[in-house]
Structures are given as C-alpha cells and as structure tokens.
Amino acid sequence: MKIMTLSAFIKEKAAVMKKNDDRKLDDDVLNIIQTVRREGDRALLNYTRQFDRVDLQTFTVTEEEMALAKQEITSEFLEALNGAKQQIIHFHKNQLEKSWFIEGEDGTLLGQKVTPLESAGVYIPGGKAAYPSTVLMNVLPAKIAGVKQIIMVTPPDEDGRIRSEVLVAAHIAGVDQIYKVGGAQAIAALAYGTETIQKVNKIVGPGNRYVARAKKWVYGDVAIDMIAGPSEVVIVADDTAPPHYVAADLLAQAEHDEDATAILITYSKKIALTVQKEVEKQLQLLERKAMINESLEKNGRIIVVDSLKEALQLVNKIAPEHLQLMIENPMEKLPLVKHAGAIFLGNDSPEALGDYYAGPNHTLPTSGTAVFSSPLGVYDFLKKSSVIYYSEAALNKSIDSIVTLAKAEGLTAHAKSIQVRRKENGKKK
Amino acid sequence: MKIMTLSAFIKEKAAVMKKNDDRKLDDDVLNIIQTVRREGDRALLNYTRQFDRVDLQTFTVTEEEMALAKQEITSEFLEALNGAKQQIIHFHKNQLEKSWFIEGEDGTLLGQKVTPLESAGVYIPGGKAAYPSTVLMNVLPAKIAGVKQIIMVTPPDEDGRIRSEVLVAAHIAGVDQIYKVGGAQAIAALAYGTETIQKVNKIVGPGNRYVARAKKWVYGDVAIDMIAGPSEVVIVADDTAPPHYVAADLLAQAEHDEDATAILITYSKKIALTVQKEVEKQLQLLERKAMINESLEKNGRIIVVDSLKEALQLVNKIAPEHLQLMIENPMEKLPLVKHAGAIFLGNDSPEALGDYYAGPNHTLPTSGTAVFSSPLGVYDFLKKSSVIYYSEAALNKSIDSIVTLAKAEGLTAHAKSIQVRRKENGKKK
Numbered sequence: 001m002k003i004m005t006l007s008a009f010i011k012e013k014a015a016v017m018k019k020n021d022d023r024k025l026d027d028d029v030l031n032i033i034q035t036v037r038r039e040g041d042r043a044l045l046n047y048t049r050q051f052d053r054v055d056l057q058t059f060t061v062t063e064e065e066m067a068l069a070k071q072e073i074t075s076e077f078l079e080a081l082n083g084a085k086q087q088i089i090h091f092h093k094n095q096l097e098k099s100w101f102i103e104g105e106d107g108t109l110l111g112q113k114v115t116p117l118e119s120a121g122v123y124i125p126g127g128k129a130a131y132p133s134t135v136l137m138n139v140l141p142a143k144i145a146g147v148k149q150i151i152m153v154t155p156p157d158e159d160g161r162i163r164s165e166v167l168v169a170a171h172i173a174g175v176d177q178i179y180k181v182g183g184a185q186a187i188a189a190l191a192y193g194t195e196t197i198q199k200v201n202k203i204v205g206p207g208n209r210y211v212a213r214a215k216k217w218v219y220g221d222v223a224i225d226m227i228a229g230p231s232e233v234v235i236v237a238d239d240t241a242p243p244h245y246v247a248a249d250l251l252a253q254a255e256h257d258e259d260a261t262a263i264l265i266t267y268s269k270k271i272a273l274t275v276q277k278e279v280e281k282q283l284q285l286l287e288r289k290a291m292i293n294e295s296l297e298k299n300g301r302i303i304v305v306d307s308l309k310e311a312l313q314l315v316n317k318i319a320p321e322h323l324q325l326m327i328e329n330p331m332e333k334l335p336l337v338k339h340a341g342a343i344f345l346g347n348d349s350p351e352a353l354g355d356y357y358a359g360p361n362h363t364l365p366t367s368g369t370a371v372f373s374s375p376l377g378v379y380d381f382l383k384k385s386s387v388i389y390y391s392e393a394a395l396n397k398s399i400d401s402i403v404t405l406a407k408a409e410g411l412t413a414h415a416k417s418i419q420v421r422r423k424e425n426g427k428k429k
Numbered sequence: 430m431k432i433m434t435l436s437a438f439i440k441e442k443a444a445v446m447k448k449n450d451d452r453k454l455d456d457d458v459l460n461i462i463q464t465v466r467r468e469g470d471r472a473l474l475n476y477t478r479q480f481d482r483v484d485l486q487t488f489t490v491t492e493e494e495m496a497l498a499k500q501e502i503t504s505e506f507l508e509a510l511n512g513a514k515q516q517i518i519h520f521h522k523n524q525l526e527k528s529w530f531i532e533g534e535d536g537t538l539l540g541q542k543v544t545p546l547e548s549a550g551v552y553i554p555g556g557k558a559a560y561p562s563t564v565l566m567n568v569l570p571a572k573i574a575g576v577k578q579i580i581m582v583t584p585p586d587e588d589g590r591i592r593s594e595v596l597v598a599a600h601i602a603g604v605d606q607i608y609k610v611g612g613a614q615a616i617a618a619l620a621y622g623t624e625t626i627q628k629v630n631k632i633v634g635p636g637n638r639y640v641a642r643a644k645k646w647v648y649g650d651v652a653i654d655m656i657a658g659p660s661e662v663v664i665v666a667d668d669t670a671p672p673h674y675v676a677a678d679l680l681a682q683a684e685h686d687e688d689a690t691a692i693l694i695t696y697s698k699k700i701a702l703t704v705q706k707e708v709e710k711q712l713q714l715l716e717r718k719a720m721i722n723e724s725l726e727k728n729g730r731i732i733v734v735d736s737l738k739e740a741l742q743l744v745n746k747i748a749p750e751h752l753q754l755m756i757e758n759p760m761e762k763l764p765l766v767k768h769a770g771a772i773f774l775g776n777d778s779p780e781a782l783g784d785y786y787a788g789p790n791h792t793l794p795t796s797g798t799a800v801f802s803s804p805l806g807v808y809d810f811l812k813k814s815s816v817i818y819y820s821e822a823a824l825n826k827s828i829d830s831i832v833t834l835a836k837a838e839g840l841t842a843h844a845k846s847i848q849v850r851r852k853e854n855g856k857k858k
Binding site for chain 2: 109330342369390408410411
C-alpha cells in the first residue's frame with residue numbers, strides 16, 4: 001500500500017473524478033426496460049438466456065427447490081444465520097416510527113400518520129459469490145416495517161439454480177416469492193410488473209452497473225433505496241491500534257472487488273509503516289491474493305496527516321461508507337464525525353462484524369453519498385401522510401391570512417374556497 | 430363536471446395510462462446539464478437569455494433588491510406570511526429526530542446518529558405566478574433540521590426581476606443566498622456547482638417538466654425530494670357535506686393548471702347532482718374560468734360508488750396528493766386510508782387551508798406516488814449513521830458465527846479479520 005501525504009492524496013483524487021455520462025450503458029438499459037414493459041415474461045426469459053446463459057421454462061423458485069436447499073446447508077451455517085437475524089431485528093426494531101398528533105386551540109388537530117409500504121422487491125446479486133447476509137439485511141427491515149408482500153429476485157447460475165445459502169436466508173427472513181431473474185430486466189419487472197412478477201412499491205438491494213443504472217431509470221415510477229457503488233472503508237488509527245488488526249481490516253475491504261477502496265488515515269508515521277509491512281505479510285496468506293493486490297494498487301492508500309483533527313476533517317470530506325476509529329477514546333470523537341455510513345469504534349469492532357452480525361444494516365451509502373443519505377433501515381419501508389382537522393372556529397380565525405396569501409399568488413379560486421366558509425359563521429349549521 | 434360510475438372511471442384511467450419515455454426531453458435536459466457542468470456560469474447566463482429572455486450580467490440577488498422588495502409588499506401580506514411561518518414551524522418541529530443508542534451485554538453499544546445535511550438547494554418556479562408559500566414550505570423544514578447553507582434558485586421575469594413576495598418569503602424563511610436562474614440549468618448548477626453557485630447536498634422544490642426531468646437525472650449525485658407531477662385532490666363526500674363547499678374546493682384545485690385533477694367520490698347521487706350544479710354556478714364567477722373549465726373537462730370527475738367502503742378502496746388505489754373526507758365522523762375512517770399525501774378531515778378543512786396555513790407541508794407526493802413516498806419534511810434534511818462498538822468479550826462470543834457466514838460467502842479475508850482478533854483472547858493486552 002502506498003503511503004502518501006494529505007495534499008498528494010487530494011491531488012490524486014481530483015485527477016480521477018469520474019463523470020457518470022455513459023450514454024451507451026443508458027441506451028442498453030433503457031432498451032431492456034422498454035422491452036420488459038412491452039413483452040413481460042417473454043423478455044425476461046430471453047434476457048436470462050442471453051445474459052445468464054440458461055434456458056429457463058419458468059423463473060419461479062418452487063417448494064421442491066427450497067426443500068432441497070434446506071437439506072444442503074450445514075446446521076452451523078443455519079445457526080449463524082439465525083444469530084445474525086436476531087441481532088438485525090434487535091437493532092432495527094428501534095427504527096419503527098409512530099403516528100403522532102398535536103392538538104391546538106379551537107379544536108384543531110394536526111398529525112402525521114405512518115403507514116408501511118404494501119410491497120417491496122429485493123435484488124440480490126448472483127455471479128461469483130452468494131450473499132445470504134444481504135438477503136437478511138434487505139428483507140428484515142421491510143418485515144419489521146410491516147410490508148406484506150416481499151419479492152426477491154436474483155440471477156440463476158448456468159444450471160438455472162440459486163445458491164442454497166441464499167434460498168435458506170430468504171426463507172428465514174420471510175420472503176414471500178423468489179424469482180430467478182437478474183440484471184436490468186429484473187429491475188424493470190419489479191418496477192412495472194409482468195404476467196408472473198408483481199409490480200412493487202420499492203426496490204432495494206445492491207447490483208452491478210446495469211442494475212444500478214436501471215434503478216436510476218425507474219426511480220420516480222417506483223421508490224428505490226439508493227444507487228450503490230463499490231465498497232469503501234476508511235480506518236483512522238493512532239499508536240494504540242494493533243497494526244495486524246488494521247492490516248487485516250484493510251485486506252478484508254480490498255477483497256470485495258477490484259474497485260473496492262481501503263484507506264488508512266493516521267498521524268503516526270510508526271503505524272503507517274508497521275501497517276504497510278503487515279499488509280504485505282498477511283496478503284501472502286490470503287486466498288484471493290491477486291485480486292486484493294489489484295484493489296490495493298488501485299485504491300488502497302495510507303495517508304499520513306498532522307493530527308487527529310486533520311484526519312477527521314478528511315473523513316468528513318470523503319464521507320466513507322464504513323469508518324473505523326481505532327484510536328484512544330473513540331467514543332469521545334463521535335461528535336466530530338459528520339459524514340459516514342457506519343462508524344465502528346475501537347479495536348474490536350472491525351467492519352466484518354457489521355457486515356454480518358452486529359445488527360445495524362450493511363447496505364450503506366457509498367461514493368461520498370453519506371453526506372446526504374442513510375443506511376437502509378425500517379424507515380425505508382414506511383411512509384407518512386399529513387392529517388389536518390380544523391373546526392369552524394379555528395378556520396374562521398385564519399380566513400383573512402389564507403385569503404391574503406392565496407390572492408398574492410393569484411389563486412383566487414383558492415381564496416374563494418376559504419371565503420365560502422365565512423358565510424356561515426355566526427349561524428347555526 | 431362529468432358524473433360517472435366506478436367501472437367507467439377505471440376504464441377511462443386505463444386508457445390514458447401515460448408512458449414516461451420522452452427521449453427528446455431527456456436529450457435536451459442532458460445537454461443542458463452537461464453544458465452547465467462544462468461551462469459553469471457562462472452556460473447559466475446563456476440559457477437565461479434563451480429561455481427567460483433576459484440578459485443578466487449576474488444572477489445573484491443583491492441586498493438592494495431585497496430592500497426594495499421589503500418596501501413593495503403590504504403589511505397585511507407580511508403578517509399573513511409570518512402567521513404561516515409560525516404554523517409551519519409549530520408542526521414541523523415535531524419531525525426532528527434524535528440520535529439513540531442501545532446497550533447490550535458485554536459492553537456493546539449500537540446506535541443511530543442523526544446529522545443534518547450541510548446544504549440544500551430550493552427550486553421555486555417563476556413564470557405565471559409567484560409562490561411565496563412554496564418558499565416557506567421548502568425552506569423551513571431545512572432550517573428546523575439544522576441545514577447551515579440554504580440556496581434558493583428561481584427564474585427571473587423578462588425584466589430580470591424576482592417577485593417581491595418571493596424575495597420577502599425567502600428572507601423571513603432564512604434563505605442564505607438567492608440566484609435568478611431556473612429550469613434544468615438551475616438544477617445542474619445546484620447538483621454540480623458553478624463559479625458562483627455552490628454545489629448542494631439535496632435539491633428540493635417543484636418545477637416544470639424540464640426541472641422534474643433534470644432532478645431525475647442528477648439524482649444519485651445529489652439527493653432530491655421527489656419528482657412532482659400535476660396537483661390532485663380527491664374529495665369523498667356524503668350527504669352531510671355542504672355542496673357549495675365541495676364545489677368551491679374542486680374549483681380551487683382545478684385552478685392550479687390545465688393538468689390538475691379534481692375528483693369527487695360519493696355514494697350519494699343527490700350530492701353528485703347538487704355539486705355538479707354548484708360547480709357550474711360558481712365557475713361563472715371565477716377569474717380564471719377558461720383554464721378551470723379546461724382542467725375540469727380533462728380531469729374533473731364525479732364518481733358515484735355504492736358505499737363508503739368502495740369510496741375508500743378507490744382512494745387507496747388512486748393514492749391522491751390531497752384527500753378531503755367531507756363525511757360524517759371522518760376521524761373514525763382515518764385507519765381505512767392507506768395512501769394519500771395529506772388527509773383533510775371534515776367540512777372546515779379545505780385543501781387551501783393546508784396549501785397556505787395549517788402547518789403540514791404542501792409539497793406532497795403526486796401521481797399515485799403516495800403509495801411509497803411522504804410529504805416533504807424535516808426528515809428530508811436529516812441523515813443517519815450507524816454506530817457500532819463491541820468489546821473484546823462481546824466480539825469473542827460472535828467470532829464463530831461471523832467466520833461461518835463470511836466463509837459461506839467466499840470472503841475469507843473477512844473471516845481472517847475476525848479470526849486475527851481471537852489470538853489475543855485470554856491474554857492481557
């Protein structure tokens with residue numbers, strides 16, 4: 001891993017600022033979406049043949065497939081999965097929101113009514129790996145919110161199968177229906193519906209750039225969680241951090257894919273050097289060594305700054321998906337962190353703990369979007385309606401102000417709809 | 430207004446289901462966005478010359494312009510505006526969210542930290558009318574959330590001016606900077622920044638179809654509130670509703686623009702007929718008669734259903750922006766309403782009361798998006814970070830489960846980042 005100064009890092013970042021103007025990708029994605037809207041299931045089967053190289057007759061996962069999956073997994077895995085489920089529920093149930101009312105003078109009542117979405121679609125990536133943890137992290141918040149219909153889509157392998165771990169995770173999370181379909185075509189199906197797949201209210205879950213772009217396109221016709229980019233960790237460490245822990249956490253992050261980002265920020269030159277050595281050492285022992293090496297070359301950096309203050313300023317500028325504070329008294333520095341998806345405090349709270357088990361969601365804002373967005377949560381599956389009740393007496397007091405404002409906007413029929421109610425004041429209705 | 434049955438209404442709706450695939454509009458909007466990203470201020474001035482027909486030297490509103498605006502407005506207007514401001518704050522402050530923590534066994538601490546966005550951009554439409562109420566409704570929730578930098582953009586008239594009412598509303602709401610720029614170019618400036626205009630974290634506020642489409646395009650690089658369509662009201666009325674109130678409220682809604690939708694649903698044929706007559710009668714007395722008539726022809730409908738139950742089922746299907754329940758004991762029917770942006774209860778709670786004065790936000794989900802989205806609120810300007818702290822003992826208990834899950838996903842470096850921490854158990858550090 002390259003060690004560099006803050007100013008060198010800022011210069012490097014500025015040089016690679018990417019532009020998101022891939023017109024070719026958009027054309028491809030829009031064509032897929034339009035074809036699915038026009039041809040429904042048939043388009044899904046065709047695209048599955050083309051992209052996933054399997055000729056399915058139907059893409060509904062059957063009870064037999066689920067039964068087989070349950071036999072195939074180990075009891076150890078099932079126990080771990082159930083443990084994670086309990087932790088996720090334990091944390092997320094605190095995100096439930098209540099309807100509320102405030103009462104005013106003259107019998108007014110103003111409120112906010114909270115209602116769960118009726119349906120949600122969860123996209124789970126396929127390809128190289130299986131992600132049962134992602135199933136739990138995306139489905140359970142919807143369940144807690146009270147969403148009645150949860151549909152999962154995920155691309156099949158070349159044998160037309162879904163990994164058993166993923167199927168079982170869907171089962172224990174409480175998914176209502178699973179379909180073997182992936183890519184932009186799956187997003188289109190969830191957004192607009194086909195003969196088989198029901199249109200949903202919101203689409204959540206990570207995916208490749210086709211999936212991400214399709215979500216951007218259907219946004220507005222359907223709600224989406226966020227547009228996810230490659231995963232990132234920033235670790236801030238001082239001399240109290242065990243270098244082999246820091247190195248292991250950077251390597252774990254680099255393992256996600258070639259575009260993953262692992263950054264160490266420190267004001268200790270000693271830590272910078274020992275972590276650099278530890279990374280080299282531990283790297284040799286890892287299974288996915290080549291890929292991790294590529295990722296570290298590209299985006300792995302050790303940045304030496306002058307002080308903790310400077311380190312946290314840089315953190316807020318990067319707004320990382322994951323932040324680990326491996327420093328003395330990390331809790332006391334929490335108020336200085338403004339922008340990060342998830343904040344891990346101390347030496348025994350590595351990112352992998354949060355990825356799998358601690359309870360908070362692992363679907364987090366990436367690419368600096370933590371400046372304006374939040375982890376996936378129960379609140380993603382709830383929505384609000386305002387409630388307004390005014391009595392005749394209460395309205396009467398406000399009539400002049402409302403009429404003045406409506407007229408200032410040239411909306412005279414609005415003014416009249418208020419004035420018509422003045423006539424009856426004083427009279428018994 | 431046409432009176433029709435439920436089945437006729439459903440048939441009519443199905444026939445006009447619109448497709449949102451305007452490639453020409455997208456090309457225009459994308460070109461504008463790219464030009465603004467490339468040329469900055471110069472592009473903004475060029476587009477303002479082209480679209481707003483005014484040759485500005487600078488688009489920053491000066492202190493002199495603000496001082497003049499304050500002189501131009503009436504004290505009556507200022508008082509009404511301040512009254513509305515107080516009501517909006519009174520309601521919205523209840524939407525503030527608190528950070529929270531839960532403590533677990535072995536000294537774990539899990540939490541959710543709430544932080545305001547740093548900056549927000551508010552788009553205020555110009556053109557035919559001035560919308561000071563929209564300024565308050567969009568800016569005040571950001572202020573309450575604690576957003577430090579609030580930028581307002583709005584297109585100038587052909588004299589290069591902004592309406593005094595809008596400027597004063599921006600002042601009393603606490604806007605930090607006002608720029609005379611509108612359309613897709615204003616959205617691009619807020620999303621990516623120019624020499625003069627600072628890039629913001631989130632863009633809110635209504636606009637024409639260029640603005641709406643530009644918001645869809647920049648979404649992801651910046652947060653947006655929602656993509657707003659034409660305004661709608663659904664009124665459910667029974668025999669207890671005064672027909673002249675109902676008619677006045679339908680006419681007020683139709684006044685917004687030619688695409689506005691005003692629908693009455695009733696199970697009383699008597700009300701259907703008397704409201705129809707009242708609408709005709711009141712229409713003759715209105716200033717914007719021709720436009721209102723066009724709007725009612727196009728989208729104004731009186732739908733006669735069999736029962737209150739059927740009426741509310743249709744409401745949930747339409748998921749209207751505004752819903753007025755002008756029925757007996759409306760409060761008791763609230764649990765049956767699942768989807769509506771704002772719900773107005775009783776005969777003295779017309780939509781115009783909510784548009785201007787009651788306090789809840791008037792920026793509401795349109796076009797059926799109330800099935801998945803909420804009114805604009807303080808929560809739109811807050812975001813969350815997860816917080817995870819585990820002690821050595823707590824992590825130790827979870828190690829086996831985390832390692833099992835990480836290995837099931839093929840992420841062995843994740844597993845190692847957990848296992849490396851096992852070594853020191855039992856030892857004193």
